[in-house]
Amino acid sequence: MARLSVLVFGIVGLWTQVCCLENDKYDEYSLIRIYPTNGTQVETTNRFQDPEHLIEVLKGSRGINDSLDLLVAPHRINYARQFALNNDLRFELKQKEYGRAFETVERVPRRRVLRSFSIYDYNSYTAIQDYLETVARRHPELVTLQLLGNSYQGRRVKLVKISANPNTGNPIVFIDAGIHAREWVAPAMALYLIYRLTNDPEAKQNELNGVDWYILPVVNPDGYEFTRSSKANRLWRKTRSKSNGNCFGVDGNRNYGFKWAVSGVSNNPCDRETYAGPKPFSEPETQMVRNVMLENAKRLKLYISVHSYGQYLVYPWGYTGDFVPKEWKKMDSLARSVSDAVQRAGGKPFRVMSAGKWYPAAGGSDDFAFGAVGVPYSYTMELTEGYEFLFPERLLKTVLPQFYEGFRVFGAQIKKEFKNSRSPRDSESVSSIED
DSSP: OHHHHHHHHHHHHHHHHHHHHHTTTTTTOOOEEOOOHHHHHHHHHOOOOOOTTEEEEEOOOSSTTOEEEEEEGGHHHHHHHHHHHTTTTTEEESSSSSGGGSGGGGGGHHHHSSOOOTTSSSSOHHHHHHHHHHHHHHHHTTEEEEEEEETTTTEEEEEEEEEEOOOOOOOOEEEEEOOTOOTTOOOOOOOHHHHHHHHHHHHHHHHSSSSSSEEEOOOOOOHHHHHHHHHGGGTTSSSBBBSSSOOBOOOOOOOSSSSSOOOOOOTTTTSSSBBBBSSTOOHHHHHHHHHHHHHHHHHHHEEEEEESSSSSEESOOSSSSSOOOOOOOOOOHHHHHHHHHHHTOOOOOOOOEHHHHHHHOOHHHHHHHIIIIOOSSEEEEEOOOOOOOOGGGGGHHHHHHHHHHHHHHHHHHHHHTTTTTOOOGGGGGOOOOOO
16 A cells, blocks of 8 residues: 555656646746847848757847847757857847746636636636626627637637627728737737727717727637646647647638738648648638628728737738738828827837738738738737737736727728728629638
8 A cells, every 4th residue: 555655646746747847848948139230130030940949939020120039948048149149140138037927827717716807807718708798798789799610629709799880881890819829918908999899988989980890809719728728838829720740730820811821931730830721721710700801891991910019010911021002001001090099198109011021921811801801901910019928917907098099090090981981892702812
């Protein structure tokens, strides 16, 4: 009996040690930033690779003086430093023991069990879904929930439709968030939009007057919950579908069927960042977003995919930086007006440009909306800077209202330009294009 007890405790102890080591994977990693100062160096930084695969790229450089952000294992710091030295790049060790800043998310449900849902928290997917049901029940005159389908792992995905007059055929603003699992501030922004549009008396008089808002708070619920499961998974980006091998996930924002896989993607299923999938729309999550666009194509006038980080507001084309659509000036002008409104509210301005000038990446939802569906205004919005993917929950109460002022400008433009009128693009036929 004594031998059995020793064996059992030995196995449990070994499992605990392995589990904890894996959970604390990033505790000793350092955040390093490498800055290019000319165009050639930008290209050099974005070709960075670590043959030992112990350096993770959090963000590529998007231009001169915009950093390549790396998460580096302790014994690979000199490798990153030498790369910078060899290429005459500025090297900055921003933060040691990066993973120790991760919140231990396992404690979150227990900590909040006795308090009500807060719009300023990073909530679980279950809590988010419960909140959506509550909003629909409290505001039946404004809110309808549409079940879009199930994620790869079977989580139900619902679209929130907010309209003061759903039968009048108003133009639609469609906003989605959370396609990249680790970008927690994006679903928080989407939920705040729902909260303000349904509770703010001014919203009912202005933002909902002549415009319908469709909001999908978490496109990738499987990935989102995976990032909440342990500190080791906090920086997961992709979906959680399984490939033929032992690798998981697809970058949902490389999976849309417009100019699919022509630039800025990986064909390796084990790539942690930009694997485009085996084919366009291989993921049920991207299929659901596509279906919302196609089903509402004639009324859909503005599409925004909310992400983090870097405080960018970009528009098509994303698949190339060599040219822009002929309508680019309209999209650029509106984006700058949005940035001005956020800044007036106390927030930081957005960097506004075409997505391909930022960095070419094909198969994005913004290109699909504009190029395949014919949505007149299409954007990717990157929220926050300075905290990478770990934007502090305590600051949500400050920044979410600031960003909301930008969304008000978006809505006002759509109302002004499209209320009770049809865009010339409405008459075009719409189909799923898979170039």
